[in-house]
Amino acid sequence: xxxxxxxxxxxxxxxxxxxxxxxxxxxxxxxxxxxxxxxxxxxxxxxxxxxxxxxxxxxxxxxxxxxxxxxxxxxxxxxxxxxxxxxxxxxxxxxxxxxxxxxxxxxxxxxxxxxxxxxxxxxxxxxxxxxxxxxxxxxxxxxxxxxxxxxxxxxxxxxxxxxxxxxxxxxxxxxxxxxxxxxxxxxxxxxxxxxxxxxxxxxxxxxxxxxxxxxxxxxxxxxxxxxxxxxxxxxxxxxxxxxxxxxxxxxxxxxxxxxxxxxxxxxxxxxxxxxxxxxxxxxxxxxxxxxxxxxxxxxxxxxxxxxxxxxx
Numbered sequence: 001x002x003x004x005x006x007x008x009x010x011x012x013x014x015x016x017x018x019x020x021x022x023x024x025x026x027x028x029x030x031x032x033x034x035x036x037x038x039x040x041x042x043x044x045x046x047x048x049x050x051x052x053x054x055x056x057x058x059x060x061x062x063x064x065x066x067x068x069x070x071x072x073x074x075x076x077x078x079x080x081x082x083x084x085x086x087x088x089x090x091x092x093x094x095x096x097x098x099x100x101x102x103x104x105x106x107x108x109x110x111x112x113x114x115x116x117x118x119x120x121x122x123x124x125x126x127x128x129x130x131x132x133x134x135x136x137x138x139x140x141x142x143x144x145x146x147x148x149x150x151x152x153x154x155x156x157x158x159x160x161x162x163x164x165x166x167x168x169x170x171x172x173x174x175x176x177x178x179x180x181x182x183x184x185x186x187x188x189x190x191x192x193x194x195x196x197x198x199x200x201x202x203x204x205x206x207x208x209x210x211x212x213x214x215x216x217x218x219x220x221x222x223x224x225x226x227x228x229x230x231x232x233x234x235x236x237x238x239x240x241x242x243x244x245x246x247x248x249x250x251x252x253x254x255x256x257x258x259x260x261x262x263x264x265x266x267x268x269x270x271x272x273x274x275x276x277x278x279x280x281x282x283x284x285x286x287x288x289x290x291x292x293x294x295x296x297x298x299x300x301x302x303x304x305x306x307x308x309x310x311x312x
Contacts, residue, residue, distance in 0.1 A: 066173055165202070208238055252292045
């Protein structure tokens with residue numbers, strides 16, 4: 001989020017293997033409605049089995065999943081605040097000399113950022129004052145973009161919109177718990193459910209913008225094309241809320257694999273500029289993974305195709 005040494009990646013894209021289905025021949029005839037229904041029924045059967053397998057092996061972690069997801073979401077803020085402390089002199093010099101801000105403003109701005117990111121992240125993990133905490137963290141993203149002059153960087157903009165989407169999902173997750181603690185037994189939770197569905201929808205839409213950063217990257221390869229294709233399909237699925245849990249699982253596994261293979265900042269020395277850049281990329285992606293885990297845990301919410309299927 002804040003200033004980092006300039007370093008341009010020259011990665012050819014994540015080294016993924018072919019993710020598609022085996023080749024099949026298709027006739028030029030239009031598929032009949034029955035064949036389409038059969039395809040969707042088969043797809044839902046397979047996706048349901050995959051969801052059951054994931055539920056089975058992650059069952060011990062299920063009570064802790066929301067807390068893990070919220071920690072992932074705010075991990076980028078913890079990393080950024082600790083880095084500001086460790087690189088205080090460089091940050092002050094950059095903002096004062098290159099960005100031409102007053103010295104007192106620079107020190108006040110950096111100090112405020114460090115405090116807000118540490119306190120806000122901790123409150124969000126603990127589900128305490130979640131509305132205030134998430135609002136202040138969103139403000140940090142916004143004002144850092146202005147002060148550091150990063151809003152015209154398309155990659156920065158889209159990634160941080162995705163991070164904001166993760167914050168909205170974390171806040172929506174805290175809404176349900178707060179309401180249940182305050183409600184009388186037997187009373188409906190309509191008011192908070194209505195709020196929750198809008199936050200979930202906004203969070204889902206903002207979260208998947210990450211894949212636009214891949215699409216706008218000029219370094220194309222077969223691996224990157226496959227990642228963009230799979231990411232686009234699963235992202236659309238998450239936005240409309242169709243097989244949301246399955247799509248979020250696929251996207252989570254793909255992003256985690258990509259993050260470890262491509263953003264391996266621990267492989268570089270502390271004086272290597274690539275370490276700082278890749279560390280930023282790693283924790284930004286981890287934040288988005290946290291938002292996806294919220295979706296895996298809570299579902300897409302009321303404004304989704306999955307929810308409408310239950311009604312109709």
